[in-house]
Amino acid sequence: MRFGLILGDQLHHQLATLKFLDRAQDVILMAEVLEESTYVAHHPQKIALIFSAMRHFAKELKAQGWRVRYHPFQRNSRICKLIDFVHVQQQLLPATVLVITHCGEYRLQHDIENHWSSQLQLPVHCLDDDRFFCSPAQFRQWANRYHTLRMEYFYREMRKQTGYLMQQQQPLGKQWNYDSANRKTWSGKPSLPAPLRFKLDQIDLDVIELVRREFPQHMGNVANFSWATTRSNALLALQHFIANNLPHFGDYQDAMVYGEDSLFHSLLSPYLNCGLLVAKEVCDAAEAAYHSGHAPLNAVEGFIRQILGWREYVRGIYWLRMPEYASSNVLNYSAALPQFYWTGRTKMTCMAECFRNTFDHGYAHHIQRLMITGNFALLSGVDPQQIREWYLAVYADAYEWVELPNTLGMVMHADGGLLASKPYAASGNYIQKMSNYCKHCPYNVKTRTEADSCPFNSLYWYFMIRHEGVFRSNPRMGMIYQQLDKLQDKDQIITHAQQLLSQVNEL
Ligand code: FAD
Ligand code: DLZ
Ligand code: SF4
Numbered sequence: 001m002r003f004g005l006i007l008g009d010q011l012h013h014q015l016a017t018l019k020f021l022d023r024a025q026d027v028i029l030m031a032e033v034l035e036e037s038t039y040v041a042h043h044p045q046k047i048a049l050i051f052s053a054m055r056h057f058a059k060e061l062k063a064q065g066w067r068v069r070y071h072p073f074q075r076n077s078r079i080c081k082l083i084d085f086v087h088v089q090q091q092l093l094p095a096t097v098l099v100i101t102h103c104g105e106y107r108l109q110h111d112i113e114n115h116w117s118s119q120l121q122l123p124v125h126c127l128d129d130d131r132f133f134c135s136p137a138q139f140r141q142w143a144n145r146y147h148t149l150r151m152e153y154f155y156r157e158m159r160k161q162t163g164y165l166m167q168q169q170q171p172l173g174k175q176w177n178y179d180s181a182n183r184k185t186w187s188g189k190p191s192l193p194a195p196l197r198f199k200l201d202q203i204d205l206d207v208i209e210l211v212r213r214e215f216p217q218h219m220g221n222v223a224n225f226s227w228a229t230t231r232s233n234a235l236l237a238l239q240h241f242i243a244n245n246l247p248h249f250g251d252y253q254d255a256m257v258y259g260e261d262s263l264f265h266s267l268l269s270p271y272l273n274c275g276l277l278v279a280k281e282v283c284d285a286a287e288a289a290y291h292s293g294h295a296p297l298n299a300v301e302g303f304i305r306q307i308l309g310w311r312e313y314v315r316g317i318y319w320l321r322m323p324e325y326a327s328s329n330v331l332n333y334s335a336a337l338p339q340f341y342w343t344g345r346t347k348m349t350c351m352a353e354c355f356r357n358t359f360d361h362g363y364a365h366h367i368q369r370l371m372i373t374g375n376f377a378l379l380s381g382v383d384p385q386q387i388r389e390w391y392l393a394v395y396a397d398a399y400e401w402v403e404l405p406n407t408l409g410m411v412m413h414a415d416g417g418l419l420a421s422k423p424y425a426a427s428g429n430y431i432q433k434m435s436n437y438c439k440h441c442p443y444n445v446k447t448r449t450e451a452d453s454c455p456f457n458s459l460y461w462y463f464m465i466r467h468e469g470v471f472r473s474n475p476r477m478g479m480i481y482q483q484l485d486k487l488q489d490k491d492q493i494i495t496h497a498q499q500l501l502s503q504v505n506e507l
Contacts, residue, residue, distance in 0.1 A: 139316030462497030
């Protein structure tokens with residue numbers, strides 16, 4: 001008899017572990033444990049989603065004839081870590097081997113590979129996670145062929161490999177990337193589809209109660225929980241997105257609107273990351289919508305690029321560069337994360353809106369994460385370790401393999417440009433162009449150094465001044481430095497920015 005341990009982000013019926021094992025003989029282990037629930041202060045909705053999806057998944061496995069040993073969360077249990085549960089089960093029902101599918105996070109994978117077999121006195125057999133288009137080994141081979149590891153070139157290879165939106169080896173529409181067509185602002189039309197909210201069943205309600213009781217100190221509101229916690233509901237979420245949002249996904253991908261939390265985005269990342277959906281079926285559905293004439297090419301290409309391109313690429317970078325990647329800090333940043341990242345209380349409307357969305361739903365769309373909360377952390381020099389912990393804690397879709405490269409690479413430029421050829425730094429001008437936040441804000445987006453000036457403005461130029469040695473020679477930033485050279489009020493900008501940073505919690 002063999003054990004198969006299935007983790008909270010491996011809830012897929014075609015998981016390598018399940019394909020490998022035999023339901024007539026082997027035993028599946030699943031456990032809700034303190035260590036996984038508290039290695040960062042996860043948003044209560046993230047914990048509720050994972051526990052409830054785990055419980056539903058275990059029930060489905062049992063209905064299919066699998067023997068499942070399930071450990072529900074208990075605060076004072078001697079089972080605090082996943083290994084503790086395997087150990088207890090091994091004493092009750094000795095197995096010959098423990099089978100596991102490769103973990104999403106280095107922390108746990110490293111522990112399993114290096115310690116579990118000797119600690120458990122049990123061989124551990126680790127299978128590749130085949131839910132992705134590109135394995136870490138394939139990514140390494142790709143990376144060995146390139147001097148700079150740009151997502152765009154990786155993405156083109158993945159398009160050729162999978163055949164998505166390809167015709168006779170050429171991209172449909174003769175263009176690989178329609179990003180430049182995807183930057184419209186949204187001012188009320190087309191109307192926004194109502195987000196799909198799922199009715200809670202008894203398992204969801206029990207878990208929500210448990211999370212409320214056991215994790216009261218974790219920031220975030222669990223009362224609004226309405227995520228799908230079964231595969232069948234996650235498939236409904238996918239259908240809802242394809243039918244209602246996908247046609248406009250491309251046009252408004254970069255837009256931000258006061259009071260609107262997800263616009264035309266898919267809200268599918270929590271399901272993709274915990275296993276309720278797999279990337280291939282999501283991309284297949286999007287491509288089919290193009291071929292049936294339901295959605296235009298710029299939307300479908302833009303959407304598939306996020307999954308086939310960005311999602312696979314950041315995972316490749318993660319496994320290529322860990323564990324060193326986690327401590328990158330090329331800009332030598334050390335400022336404390338401002339308190340408002342945890343309280344949500346700030347006068348800056350753009351930031352307050354992102355925090356509201358984050359704490360109410362365990363969600364913010366990409367541009368909110370990158371160009372608002374991320375941009376502010378970049379401009380104000382926050383310690384990468386503090387901001388990476390924040391992003392890992394507050395989103396329902398957050399797992400280190402995807403969160404870390406996005407935070408350290410894309411947002412903080414901490415990896416020195418491995419992931420992004422220039423920092424995604426922006427002043428209030430960009431935020432005003434892409435959103436209507438500034439209309440609702442007490443700060444003045446038009447000025448730089450007045451008492452009520454938009455903080456992003458002076459911080460933006462101060463960032464360029466502080467890091468001139470690193471960025472002036474960057475060919476993609478030449479225009480910015482030409483503009484900087486023409487500024488008459490550089491000294492006032494520096495003084496104003498320094499003053500803001502010294503009282504950052506007051507903003
Ligand atoms: P959509 O806009 O509908 O996009 C479709 C899908 O594409 C997403 O579901 C997601 O699977 C994928 N995707 C899009 N952008 C990215 C990206 N940059 N990297 C990887 N996949 C992408 N995504 C996570 O899944 N988990 C994280 O922990 C996470 N942390 C992030 C941290 C920062 C600082 C930033 C800037 C981005 C992060 N992202 C993360 C990427 C992105 O913001 C989310 O995937 C997206 O907002 C999820 O919402 P959605 O499903 O509505 O996405
Ligand atoms: C995120 C998470 C949480 C909150 N709780 C559990 C848990 O109790 N049991 C479990 O198996 N997995 C959980 N997870 C997901 C794991 O943290 C995830 O599998 C690892 O980080 C590896 O990616
Ligand atoms: Fe954000 Fe500045 Fe606009 Fe206020 S004025 S919403 S702080 S960009």
